[in-house]
Amino acid sequence: MARAVPPARKALTTALAWAVGLLLFFPILWTVLTSFKPEPVAVASPPVFLDFDWTLRNYQDVQRQRDYFDYFQNSVILSLGSTILALLIAIPAAWSMAFVPGRRTKDLLMWMLSTKMMPAVGVLVPIYLILKWLDDMITRRTGIDVGLDSHVALLVILTLINLPIVIWMLYTYFREIPGEILEAARMDGATLRDEILWILTPMALPGIASTFLLNVILAWNEAFWTINLTVTDAAPLSKFITGFSSPQGLFYAKLSAASTLAIAPILVLGWFSQRQLVRGLTFGAVK
Amino acid sequence: MGRITLEGVAKRFGEAEVIPPLDLDIPDGSFCVFVGPSGCGKSTLLRLIAGLEDTSAGRILIDGQDATRVPPAKRGLAMVFQSYALYPHMSVRANIAFPLRMAGMAREERDRRVEEAARVLNLTPYLDRRPGQLSGGQRQRVAIGRAIVREPKAFLFDEPLSNLDAALRVGMRIEITELHERLRTTMIYVTHDQVEAMTMADRIVVLNAGKIEQVGSPLELYREPRNRFVAGFIGSPRMNFIEGAEAARHGAHAIGIRPEHVTPHPSSGDWKGVVGVAEHLGSDTFLHVHDTGLAETITVRAEGEIGLNPGDTVYLTPQPDRIHRFAANGDRL
Amino acid sequence: MATQASRAAARAMLSPAVVLLLIWMIVPLAMTLWFSFQRYNLLYPDRAGFIGFGNYINFVATSGFWEAIVNTLLLVGGVLAITVIGGILIALLIDQPIWGQGPVRILVISPFFIMPPVAALIWKNMFMNPSNGLFAEAARFLGLPPFDFLGQAPLASIVLIVAWQWLPFATLILLTALQSLDSERMEAAEMDGAGPFARFWFIALPHLARAITVVILIQTIFLLGIFGEILVTTNGGPGNASTTLTYLVYKEALLDFDAGTAAAGGVVAVILANIVALFLMRAIGRNLDA
Numbered sequence: 001m002a003r004a005v006p007p008a009r010k011a012l013t014t015a016l017a018w019a020v021g022l023l024l025f026f027p028i029l030w031t032v033l034t035s036f037k038p039e040p041v042a043v044a045s046p047p048v049f050l051d052f053d054w055t056l057r058n059y060q061d062v063q064r065q066r067d068y069f070d071y072f073q074n075s076v077i078l079s080l081g082s083t084i085l086a087l088l089i090a091i092p093a094a095w096s097m098a099f100v101p102g103r104r105t106k107d108l109l110m111w112m113l114s115t116k117m118m119p120a121v122g123v124l125v126p127i128y129l130i131l132k133w134l135d136d137m138i139t140r141r142t143g144i145d146v147g148l149d150s151h152v153a154l155l156v157i158l159t160l161i162n163l164p165i166v167i168w169m170l171y172t173y174f175r176e177i178p179g180e181i182l183e184a185a186r187m188d189g190a191t192l193r194d195e196i197l198w199i200l201t202p203m204a205l206p207g208i209a210s211t212f213l214l215n216v217i218l219a220w221n222e223a224f225w226t227i228n229l230t231v232t233d234a235a236p237l238s239k240f241i242t243g244f245s246s247p248q249g250l251f252y253a254k255l256s257a258a259s260t261l262a263i264a265p266i267l268v269l270g271w272f273s274q275r276q277l278v279r280g281l282t283f284g285a286v287k
Numbered sequence: 288m289g290r291i292t293l294e295g296v297a298k299r300f301g302e303a304e305v306i307p308p309l310d311l312d313i314p315d316g317s318f319c320v321f322v323g324p325s326g327c328g329k330s331t332l333l334r335l336i337a338g339l340e341d342t343s344a345g346r347i348l349i350d351g352q353d354a355t356r357v358p359p360a361k362r363g364l365a366m367v368f369q370s371y372a373l374y375p376h377m378s379v380r381a382n383i384a385f386p387l388r389m390a391g392m393a394r395e396e397r398d399r400r401v402e403e404a405a406r407v408l409n410l411t412p413y414l415d416r417r418p419g420q421l422s423g424g425q426r427q428r429v430a431i432g433r434a435i436v437r438e439p440k441a442f443l444f445d446e447p448l449s450n451l452d453a454a455l456r457v458g459m460r461i462e463i464t465e466l467h468e469r470l471r472t473t474m475i476y477v478t479h480d481q482v483e484a485m486t487m488a489d490r491i492v493v494l495n496a497g498k499i500e501q502v503g504s505p506l507e508l509y510r511e512p513r514n515r516f517v518a519g520f521i522g523s524p525r526m527n528f529i530e531g532a533e534a535a536r537h538g539a540h541a542i543g544i545r546p547e548h549v550t551p552h553p554s555s556g557d558w559k560g561v562v563g564v565a566e567h568l569g570s571d572t573f574l575h576v577h578d579t580g581l582a583e584t585i586t587v588r589a590e591g592e593i594g595l596n597p598g599d600t601v602y603l604t605p606q607p608d609r610i611h612r613f614a615a616n617g618d619r620l
Numbered sequence: 621m622a623t624q625a626s627r628a629a630a631r632a633m634l635s636p637a638v639v640l641l642l643i644w645m646i647v648p649l650a651m652t653l654w655f656s657f658q659r660y661n662l663l664y665p666d667r668a669g670f671i672g673f674g675n676y677i678n679f680v681a682t683s684g685f686w687e688a689i690v691n692t693l694l695l696v697g698g699v700l701a702i703t704v705i706g707g708i709l710i711a712l713l714i715d716q717p718i719w720g721q722g723p724v725r726i727l728v729i730s731p732f733f734i735m736p737p738v739a740a741l742i743w744k745n746m747f748m749n750p751s752n753g754l755f756a757e758a759a760r761f762l763g764l765p766p767f768d769f770l771g772q773a774p775l776a777s778i779v780l781i782v783a784w785q786w787l788p789f790a791t792l793i794l795l796t797a798l799q800s801l802d803s804e805r806m807e808a809a810e811m812d813g814a815g816p817f818a819r820f821w822f823i824a825l826p827h828l829a830r831a832i833t834v835v836i837l838i839q840t841i842f843l844l845g846i847f848g849e850i851l852v853t854t855n856g857g858p859g860n861a862s863t864t865l866t867y868l869v870y871k872e873a874l875l876d877f878d879a880g881t882a883a884a885g886g887v888v889a890v891i892l893a894n895i896v897a898l899f900l901m902r903a904i905g906r907n908l909d910a
């Protein structure tokens with residue numbers, strides 16, 4: 001576009017775009033602001049925007065509820081852990097489909113996608129019962145917690161939920177790497193392991209990184225299995241936040257502080273990964 | 288050592304037979320060029336030798352040992368790809384050292400060999416650059432460097448020069464030939480450019496639709512092409528083919544005469560025609576002669592300043608001992 | 621790149637993913653099917669036994685079943701309408717030459733990264749609360765009576781919250797698609813005398829068609845499973861006014877402990893989702909040169 005846009009018009013569209021952006025962002029901004037307000041100011045009428053005594057009280061209170069950091073820790077364990085597990089399974093699988101495609105590769109990819117479409121409620125009962133059974137059979141006997149409200153169970157479930165997306169994303173990234181380079185490595189004496197470790201992974205690193213980011217975000221924000229299958233031991237922030245849904249929710253400032261803590265890390269990651277997000281969530285259909 | 292023997296090697300992709308069973312012996316130390324039109328199966332044949340594709344039938348022997356089922360990494364061959372296939376995330380030094388690292392060679396020895404290869408290929412100043420920061424010719428040299436450091440039994444080249452501009456191509460052609468002179472290692476070189484084939488090879492394998500049409504030294508192919516396909520493929524500009532009465536006069540279905548073996552004269556000769564286009568190259572002039580009644584066009588190589596212009600009448604005389612005779616099925620008579 | 625060895629390696633490296641996903645798909649689904657034909661209440665595990673289609677009849681006869689179906693369709697349809705139309709408009713706006721396109725993009729995309737229950741809680745308490753939410757304040761400022769969003773219009777309120785979360789997604793994808801539109805094509809159309817609306821209608825919109833399809837299908841999959849937003853805002857109420865199919869099954873399973881009926885509901889949900897999935901697979905399969 002080498003044409004000059006009239007500055008007046010540009011100013012107008014700029015103003016409009018910023019207005020839309022700020023409008024959409026406003027609930028987040030308001031939450032963050034409220035998290036610094038003393039509780040009475042948070043519910044003041046008319047609402048106070050910036051002119052109040054900024055305080056960190058709410059954060060201290062949330063932190064003092066001791067369990068906040070347990071939940072936070074669980075969120076970190078579950079989202080990072082499930083993403084790493086999914087990557088470990090998906091990298092070899094995506095290698096296979098990208099570089100040794102067969103007649104069935106496309107069907108296989110579509111099938112993987114279809115597992116993602118199974119509604120979670122459809123299988124809630126059996127999953128619940130399996131975990132309960134595991135509790136009886138293993139947890140109770142060995143003390144190794146693998147059933148309801150366990151890290152292991154949630155890690156496995158979150159891994160499986162995101163596996164199709166991880167495979168798809170990696171597949172689209174791997175397909176951009178010319179097969180000749182891997183063949184060259186093979187001619188140079190690289191074993192399959194060398195090939196994946198020294199050539200493919202470093203070359204696909206940007207793609208792997210964005211796959212990682214997006215799936216950490218998705219796992220962090222997952223709110224069906226985590227809410228229904230955890231109580232306290234493995235409960236992440238989604239569970240923590242639902243605890244505010246009734247009476248506690250009336251403490252707006254504390255709710256805001258807890259919300260800010262729950263969303264801040266992922267919001268920042270999200271800003272970094274927004275460009276890859278499109279490709280990841282559309283299964284490569286839009287780039 | 289690097290003698291490569293193919294026995295009844297064939298390749299099918301599903302239903303399509305890309306390479307019908309063929310036999311070929313490439314002696315140790317030779318510079319063997321596979322040449323043929325696009326899609327004739329040159330790359331496929333090279334990849335079969337490399338082990339990047341499985342054979343559908345037949346055996347591949349390397350130095351007399353059956354290597355048909357040996358994975359590419361273990362065949363002791365090095366390959367230079369058309370796209371160079373350099374590792375973009377590694378420095379030139381790491382690229383060249385990669386095969387040595389894979390072989391588990393000690394650090395000092397590795398460095399020594401890389402330095403040596405870089406010196407030979409004039410890459411020393413670029414050792415710490417990434418491939419993305421090199422010109423096409425330099426990348427090509429890195430790819431070659433990566434191949435030579437491991438001292439393979441044979442080098443496989445798949446159209447290594449086709450991504451370079453004309454001037455660079457001539458330079459690299461000479462560099463690769465010199466490399467072969469010095470190393471005396473078997474080289475198998477794929478190209479569809481018959482000039483490269485003629486200038487570099489000591490053996491040329493002419494392929495057509497996966498079939499070997501002829502194997503021989505460049506001059507053998509030039510002087511005695513076994514059939515019309517080879518005759519037409521080797522030599523530039525292309526051989527002229529004449530069918531009909533004139534061919535029958537020589538007792539053949541078709542005769543062929545190369546442009547350089549036809550003498551033009553303004554007033555007398557065997558065949559009369561009219562100059563269509565005259566391409567003046569300076570040293571030579573290529574005349575495209577029409578209306579001879581023999582073929583659509585007859586191409587003639589004349590001296591640079593012959594002074595014939597489009598529209599002029601010209602008489603052509605073929606050198607009788609340079610006329611090639613072909614049967615109806617294309618074979619040489 | 622296709623020797624027997626590499627193909628064998630490929631199969632070996634593919635199998636863990638395939639086997640895991642296969643188990644993940646088949647085992648629970650088979651169990652759901654099985655339970656759906658059993659009398660099975662988690663509180664009285666001994667009173668079990670085959671009851672044929674009893675659970676299905678039960679589930680369909682549940683007071684909220686048809687309402688839940690309608691609510692599900694309204695939720696999905698409402699959110700899709702808002703996000704697709706809004707997404708196109710915002711994408712067109714951001715795609716104009718403006719100052720600070722990067723920051724605006726970040727502002728617009730942000731809601732997508734908010735955990736669903738957090739988003740729902742923020743809206744529920746700080747915006748839609750009839751006594752001291754911002755909307756109530758705004759109404760008071762305008763001299764209107766405050767409106768109890770979640771009480772009076774629970775489903776519409778949830779549509780609003782969910783649309784807020786998904787609008788960024790639609791916008792981002794449509795913007796990406798828009799930016800891949802060859803500017804020469806637009807310029808050619810301009811040379812041919814097409815005005816801005818004609819250019820949008822005849823050039824940009826057809827170019828966006830594929831992205832719009834993808835947005836609709838992918839959002840549908842996620843929207844059918846909306847759960848956390850309902851849980852923390854209305855709990856499906858008042859009555860069943862905001863109960864979707866997903867939420868109804870959840871209520872049967874974990875609130876009434878009726879595993880049999882919940883399983884039957886699960887099967888119904890799976891069938892419905894598969895109908896949508898079928899269209900999605902066709903669209904993606906056609907779009908992807910896999």
Ligand SMILES: Nc1ncnc2c1ncn2[C@@H]1O[C@H](COP(=O)(O)OP(=O)(O)OP(=O)(O)O)[C@@H](O)[C@H]1O
Pocket residue numbers: 300303305324325326327328329330331332479
């Ligand atoms: N993986 C494959 N599957 C199916 N057919 C193939 C495959 N690879 C090559 N072919 C076919 O085999 C034939 C020979 O291909 P090949 O690449 O060997 O030709 P080539 O002589 O190297 O041509 P070029 O000069 O264009 O590189 C072609 O018709 C090609 O379409």
Ligand SMILES: [Mg+2]
Pocket residue numbers: 329330331445446
């Ligand atoms: Mg080729």
